Amino acid sequence: MSSEKATALVLRVVDFSESSSVVTLFTREFGKISGLAKGAKRPKGAFDSALDLLCTCRVVFLRKSSEALDLLTEAKLIRRFRLCDKNLSRLYAGYYVAELLLELTDEYDAHPELFDNAERTLLRLGSGPSVGTAIAQFEMAALQILGHHPSLEQCADCGSEIRPHGRIPFAQTAGGVLCPRCRPRHSQVVQVSTAVIEVLKQLANADNEALDTVKIERRSGGELRGVLNHYMTQLLGRPPRMQRYLVAPTSNHDDAGKDAANEP
Incomplete structure (x- = not known):
């Protein structure tokens, strides 16, 4: 196992035990990772309330080589997003x-x-x-x-240019706008x-x-x-x-x- 450091956004936190959580993070350096944070729910420790939803934090983790969860060993809060202050x-x-x-x-x-x-x-x-x-x-x-x-400028099917006028057919399954043909x-x-x-x-x-x-x-x-x-x-x-x-x-x-x- 190798130790890695990353800047992460907390996407999901799920209880694992009385004191531990499974945390899903979106990191700038590695993309999405999931790890076990042992002792994350203790008031004082290596995570210090840094693993709340939507927080940005600096994490240290042990990357597992198999399909097992990574092991989060440390998290330091960078920014807490206070999105509910107004509504x-x-x-x-x-x-x-x-x-x-x-x-x-x-x-x-x-x-x-x-x-x-x-x-x-x-x-x-x-x-x-x-x-x-x-x-x-x-x-x-x-x-x-x-x-x-x-596709917003060419037909998602044939690739021909779409001239914007009136209302334009847009197909979800095709992935964008369509020409009349x-x-x-x-x-x-x-x-x-x-x-x-x-x-x-x-x-x-x-x-x-x-x-x-x-x-x-x-x-x-x-x-x-x-x-x-x-x-x-x-x-x-x-x-x-x-x-x-x-x-x-x-x-x-x-x-x-x-x-x-x-x-x-």
């Missing part, structure tokens, strides 16, 4: 970030850019003006980094406005600092949220658990000001 929508959005990282990534498949984007997204959720827009940007970034990005060959097709397609393009190319320049009309926010919901559901084979609590993206509005109508 539940921000907290649910943070849980959604963790859920996507759990579901979309593989063990020991490092994506430093995705780690950095997730960390910036959580920071924005704590203080930024638009929760829905921050989450939509994270989704598009994750899809692009992990190779699942929907390919449209009849596909099922589960929705007609998406050109405004939403343009916003998706902007989100795919925007970092968190540029989100304030992305303009989303209020009537387009719900449609955009619906497109992303269906795309993620198709990709994962089921709806993400936290998806139903997400708010629609808007421009220059604190869309988290309206708590999710349905709380878990």
Whole structure:
């Protein structure tokens, strides 16, 4: 077993015994890992409350060569994300970030850019003006980094250029927009406005600092949220658990000001 050090985001914590936990982390250096943290629930020790959900910490762990759990030996808190200070929508959005990282990534498949984007997204959720827009940007970034990005400018079937006008066929199963010739060959097709397609393009190319320049009309926010919901559901084979609590993206509005109508 080799000792490794990494910067990690806590995605999940499950009780293992009276004093120990099994922790799933998304690390910048190694990708997703799962490890046994012995004594993690003791008030004082090598973990010192650093393994709470959505915390960023510096961890030391022993990497197992087999399918057994890694062994976490130390964790030092870097940052605790306080997402519930204002309302539940921000907290649910943070849980959604963790859920996507759990579901979309593989063990020991490092994506430093995705780690950095997730960390910036959580920071924005704590203080930024638009929760829905921050989450939509994270989704598009994750899809692009992990190779699942929907085709928005060329037909997902034949590759021909799509000229934006009116409403454009978008097929979840095909992975993006369709030209009129390919449209009849596909099922589960929705007609998406050109405004939403343009916003998706902007989100795919925007970092968190540029989100304030992305303009989303209020009537387009719900449609955009619906497109992303269906795309993620198709990709994962089921709806993400936290998806139903997400708010629609808007421009220059604190869309988290309206708590999710349905709380878990």
